[in-house]
Amino acid sequence: MPATRYFTFFIALTLAAICSFSSCIHAQALQIVPISQQLAPGQRSASFTVTNQSESEAIIQIRSFGWGQTPQGDVFQNTDQLVISPPFARIAPGQSQTVRVMLREHTGDAERAYRIVFDQLPGNLNGKVEMALRLTVPVFASASQTAKPDVQWRIESSAGVPTLIAVNHGLQHGSLLGLELSEANGHNLKLLNQGLPYVLAGAERHWPIAAAQQQLGNGVRVRLRTSGPGGPKEQWLVVGGGM
Helix, strand or coil: CCCCCEECCCCCCCHHHCCCCCCCEEECCEEEECCCEEECCCCCEEEEEEEECCCCCEEEEEEEEEEEEECCEEEEEECCCEEEECCEEEECCCCEEEEEEEECCCCCCCCEEEEEEEEECCCEECCEECCCEEEEEEEEECCCCCCCCCEEEEEEEECCEEEEEEEECCCCCEECCCCEEEECCCCEECECCCCCCEECCCCEEEEEECCCCCCCCCCCEEEEEECCCCCCEEEEEECCCCC
């Protein structure tokens, strides 16, 4: 399958977005620990533990994909750079399976991002077909000890819609915990299509802004808050004011 074949995962119950920074993911009766992996320079392997907390056997398919971001959203690419073992698992009730990931040679300075997809395949229990389930977790692979994010923000109009834009000029992903936007009077603005709280190295992300109390025309000041690593951060942005 060509490495350049791209596709987008449509909404497939990516619960990592809902409990992004808790210690594990619970979905129906599956638990995955941890919910992300950060491979340090020189580190080539890591593992996840998948636990079946249901009363029936779980059949799981595990795959890896290269992960990128565009202003339109996440994109995923077939990859052979992150090897999964085992690619399939049958997990008995109350039992766990260790899933190992192995990174091939990492070249270049920028961090690479991957997503591991855990698909619970449909089964048949007492004549009822179970609903298929999909969970995804991120894996980041660093090539440099000194790599760090450098996220720059601006607000501009896109097709007539005010849009918050983040551009990461750094060599490592930025974590966007607690991302909030508010008007000068304190009224919170709703960001659409938030997705996972990351902006990848070298990537650009867009969040359309829902209707505000006042029109967000050029020159209007808006307050941005995040609470990612390093503590809370706050800055004022001017609509149409550039980076």
